[in-house]
Amino acid sequence: MKKNEDQVMTTHLAFFNASDLGWSKQLKGYIRRFVQQESDVDDIYQDTCLKMMELNQKDHIHNSQSYAKRVAKNLIIDQSRSAFKQHEAMLEEPECKKSDLDTLIDYQQRLVIYQKILKDTPSTRRDVFVRYRIKGQSKEQICQEMGLSLEAVNKHITRMLTHLKAAIARELEK
Structure with a gap:
């Protein structure tokens, strides 16, 4: 026994x-x-x-x-x-958070893609985009500092976002 x-x-x-x-x-x-x-x-x-x-x-x-x-x-x-x-x-699905390493890798991969895209972008468009999205300047500040109209700043930002979206889609297909 x-x-x-x-x-x-x-x-x-x-x-x-x-x-x-x-x-x-x-x-x-x-x-x-x-x-x-x-x-x-x-x-x-x-x-x-x-x-x-x-x-x-x-x-x-x-x-x-x-x-x-x-x-x-x-x-x-x-x-x-x-x-x-x-x-x-267990009725609620447990939330799965990305680890810090996953987040860091995602960030680094996106940064590399953004750098490639920005390098090939015309300088005025790149400068407007960096000032607006990265430095956080208002559109009015960009207009004053760069001597552009509000319509031109809006077009540069919109075209850059469209270009980024298409370029990222191409990078992800590789």
Whole structure:
């Protein structure tokens, strides 16, 4: 016999009449009515035996078989509540955040693509875009500093964004 089986048998004999070994099968049958997995039946049976042994040491139980059924039923209820809570917790999809390394790699790859694209862009368009998107200058500031109209600044930004989008799509196809 394994160690656990010895413990269960000792526990079994501690609170059941040693001559009534059929009670073990009866209790397992009772548990089996409420539990689907055979391994769960064995677990609940063992837990019931352990609880009964602990209770027998503290108090004398007059009807140990009825009390054992009640203990088993409570353990089954506790187990189903625990399983329900675990299921309930998994109803929401866990959020998967990118690791710092993934974020850094993505950033570096985008930076390389942007640098390639900006290098091949006309200088005025590049300067307007860098001032607006990277340095955070307002369109009015860019107009004043570069001597351009607001319409020209808007066109440079729009064309640069269109060019970036197309270039990134080409890079991703490679």
